[in-house]
Amino acid sequence: MSTRRATISDVAREAGVSVSTASVVFSGKTPTSEATRARVLTAAEKLGYTGPDPRAASLRRGRSGIVGVVFDQHLGTAFLDPVTTHMMDGLADGVSRLGAALLLLRDDGVTISEPSLHTAPIDAAVLIGCSPRMADSLEIVRGRGIPVVVIEGDAGDGIPRVLLDNVEAQREAARHLADLGHTDVVVVTLPVDVERRRGWIPDDAAVHVDITADRLAGVREVFPDAPALAAAASSIDEGAIAGRTIFADPSRRPTAVIAQSDLLAAGVIRAAEEAGLQVPRDVSVTGFDGVVVDGLAPHVLTTLVQPATAKGRAAGEAVAAMLEGSTPAGLDLTCTFRVGTTTAPPRSTGV
Amino acid sequence: MSTRRATISDVAREAGVSVSTASVVFSGKTPTSEATRARVLTAAEKLGYTGPDPRAASLRRGRSGIVGVVFDQHLGTAFLDPVTTHMMDGLADGVSRLGAALLLLRDDGVTISEPSLHTAPIDAAVLIGCSPRMADSLEIVRGRGIPVVVIEGDAGDGIPRVLLDNVEAQREAARHLADLGHTDVVVVTLPVDVERRRGWIPDDAAVHVDITADRLAGVREVFPDAPALAAAASSIDEGAIAGRTIFADPSRRPTAVIAQSDLLAAGVIRAAEEAGLQVPRDVSVTGFDGVVVDGLAPHVLTTLVQPATAKGRAAGEAVAAMLEGSTPAGLDLTCTFRVGTTTAPPRSTGV
């Protein structure tokens, strides 16, 4: 009637073998005779022993088999973006060689609870995002001596990063619009800082989010004076809010809008249609990501298709490599420009 | 130049105190004098000690602070459904009282890798979904003696469950259509088994997925003979595929389609419009979930709004309660029927 759970030594005693033999039977690391193997298994079943305690095994091995995925925002919010979900998909794939599971962690800087980034039993970490906050997360993880890979963010010396060619890609889209004859272009950007404030970005304002800054820089190489309007998140609703601002004054409407994400672009298109504008006849719109946006039909967005799943997988593989002792270089992934049905020459070209 | 990481006893020695004192300084479980506290912290910093090893602490405490979330499908797929992401959101919230982190686990029955459901260092588990596969997952977790909560699935004796009133809710939608005058109704269902096969469901076929079966039962209480077409997943694309099948033959078109999810409903609407039908004039469509579906505008779906976030939170709180020793009862959540713009009386009523 003892309520204590059976341990491997209980099983060993019951089976009449040594603890090490019992251990070996469960791990399979060393060949055992069929007879003892059966005895151990029988004893285990009798005692209700379901295998080694992962905590003890983890202590002994120095590995937990867990890879932490660190977000800098609310998890629910993060998963609402298809790019993130696809990336998680790839990540799960990439670490599968290790057979590691993914631990969802959020580092918002105020976490008092455990396990936080400070105490989670992780073998490695993947940092996602690009906010200033991430520098702190990086510090914490590095301090613990845990291998880390950064996705789309700035990192120090020798930390593998998975990056996108944001500047070049976005420049290509801008170039496409310029080639079509557009000169009056507005950019709708992703959040510019942790506060995620909406609004026009002053020319002299520093943009603290790498992705946002890079994509904006790409546009400015072609349209140096393009105004930029920051959204509070990457979502259709935010895009619509930005779009309404942009299309509010009929006399000052741009002929094209460059959105920094497909979700934002979809919202901009919605706002344009609300304002009685036709896309692409009255206004061209480009996106970024190349995800499937529900409800965009019949439009096919002109956008930069980013390899979201590959991004996650690359990070996962880099983590796996680090855990196996090698030091993977970072990886630069490239986006593919896709011309859809949402861009056309400006209507007033001949005026 | 020793490469070994410092342990708490190194720190204690350096600080000239005992290990237990050092331990106490880090855990804060017992008051310590300010002086020793400072000495220990200084020593730790000097040695590059960043806090107790979570693996050892976890072994000692018998807790890892990790709650496993078990899916029965590819993680990427799961996260593509807004209901799931919202639920994860609530779950993260619900377990936050424990300060627990969420470990993503997938049990597809063929996992050879570690940590699997068998070996993950989890304090508790949340089982999501309702496939037959889940019974096995349940068995594994229970075998390990780990507290478990099931969301929308069948479970045995004494296992807390978070359920929805699927039958009643879906019946309400069906009743709504009946009241409008519909008699010719088709149901588009969620997957009926692990194989996720598409196609018409024979009357005598057993439906192995609880949600699917329950929602279908709700419809059949009002429309006993309504044909049911199974989709392979809950997505707009799958809904469109089903819709095309349904609307293919103009002479046999139903006047209403009951979809078992909003995503499916959106796809059905798309298919209807492709077929030249107007919603709701030519065909009424209802959904289930009450999530925001991108691209559905200007339609507002007539649907059952389910408390997805609350569902996750309830599960999280149940887990927290179990870990604290109490035995929470299951929770039955109810959906709210919302009349939108996608249902109307059948056009041919007067014929």
Add this chain to the structure above:
DNA sequence: TTGTACGCGTTATCAT
């Protein structure tokens, strides 16, 4: 307030 001593459940090493 601080220290001593033991145990948490495994697994790796080495010897047999």
Add this chain to the structure above:
DNA sequence: ATGATAACGCGTACAA
């Protein structure tokens, strides 16, 4: 093929 033994790094009665 099997067994004895020593870590793994920490938390916590209990004593002082």
